[in-house]
Amino acid sequence: MLGIKQVHHIAVIASDYACSKTFYCDILGFTLQQEVYRAERDSWKGDLALNGQYLIELFSFPTPPARVSHPEACGLRHLAFAVDDIDRACDFLREKGVACEPVRLDPLTNKRFTFFSDPDNLPLELYQA
Incomplete structure (x- = not known):
């Protein structure tokens, strides 16, 4: 093993x-x-x-x-970070000038999530734990 x-x-x-x-x-x-x-x-x-x-x-x-960085590109898709309150986290990011996609619901887990990007447009995700 x-x-x-x-x-x-x-x-x-x-x-x-x-x-x-x-x-x-x-x-x-x-x-x-x-x-x-x-x-x-x-x-x-x-x-x-x-x-x-x-x-x-x-x-x-x-x-x-340069590297293709959209979430559906082949290779590493994104990095995901768990948060307790996705609405509060999105509000904080927006206050700092970071755009977030609309919050969605994962149909398999019923958990809320959204995507945003780092300064190099690398896809990052917030996932409500």
Whole structure:
């Protein structure tokens, strides 16, 4: 048996590292645990935690290629974050200038959810737990 215990981290490459760091930390509420500049790669790497759990490695690279990022594109579809009150969370995001799609109802779970995007248009989801 392989023995996977949990997802260790998710890596995100940002076109504007400072902008994405602000978005993930100041708007979404992640905390920056560690940040290093890797001169040999001209790249920043920030380790971001949510509620004390290491979750995202945020990278920068000089000229990363563009990637299709719509939720229905082949590959990683989106990252989903659980919230207690989706209406309050959407209101908070809108106050910060982040557009949210209309809240929908998952017909399989009867839970409410919506999508929004990070500064590089990566699809993110809020899912009411």
